Amino acid sequence: MRISEHIHFYKELLRDPLAVSAIAPSAPGLATLMTAGVSPGNGLVMELGAGTGTLTRALLAKGVAESEIVLVESNPRFAALLRKQYAQSRIVEGDASKLPTLLHDVPRQIATVVSGLPLRSMPRRVIHNILDGAFRHLRPDGSFYQFTYGFKCPVPADTLHHLGLRAERVGRVILNAPPATVYRIELRR
Numbered sequence: 001m002r003i004s005e006h007i008h009f010y011k012e013l014l015r016d017p018l019a020v021s022a023i024a025p026s027a028p029g030l031a032t033l034m035t036a037g038v039s040p041g042n043g044l045v046m047e048l049g050a051g052t053g054t055l056t057r058a059l060l061a062k063g064v065a066e067s068e069i070v071l072v073e074s075n076p077r078f079a080a081l082l083r084k085q086y087a088q089s090r091i092v093e094g095d096a097s098k099l100p101t102l103l104h105d106v107p108r109q110i111a112t113v114v115s116g117l118p119l120r121s122m123p124r125r126v127i128h129n130i131l132d133g134a135f136r137h138l139r140p141d142g143s144f145y146q147f148t149y150g151f152k153c154p155v156p157a158d159t160l161h162h163l164g165l166r167a168e169r170v171g172r173v174i175l176n177a178p179p180a181t182v183y184r185i186e187l188r189r
């Protein structure tokens with residue numbers, strides 16, 4: 001991560017700690033685990049809560065074309081930074097709980113979602129709206145990857161059940177501040 005990105009991150013953390021909901025940008029090991037299931041050339045990849053682009057860089061390093069990445073970010077300063085760095089990506093500035101409105105012109109063609117959103121700090125209704133909106137745009141065989149600093153899935157079991165989803169723990173990254181666990185969420189088959 002570039003020094004300027006760290007500066008942007010910590011400025012935003014000081015400005016609105018609850019919105020940033022992290023004490024440091026994601027470590028490279030977390031970014032690698034979050035993107036491990038992404039197949040380059042398999043379709044669009046949507047990143048929720050793109051921040052300074054840590055997961056975006058991991059996607060690019062994995063071989064995903066910048067033009068196949070949709071970045072969703074609610075913080076206007078992070079969105080401006082993303083526009084400068086990833087001009088070929090589609091940058092969507094707005095609240096991820098309103099994905100159907102934000103992505104009204106994107107058909108159900110997204111292959112993978114990677115999310116850095118702080119779901120554990122959000123109300124159940126907002127979590128429901130985020131997952132419902134994401135799965136409206138995901139292909140039926142698509143996957144949603146979410147990390148959490150907790151020890152259990154950040155999506156409540158009743159939300160998973162109501163939306164016809166299942167969650168599976170992918171792994172844990174100890175060398176992250178704080179340590180993080182990654183979950184893959186998919187349609188129940």
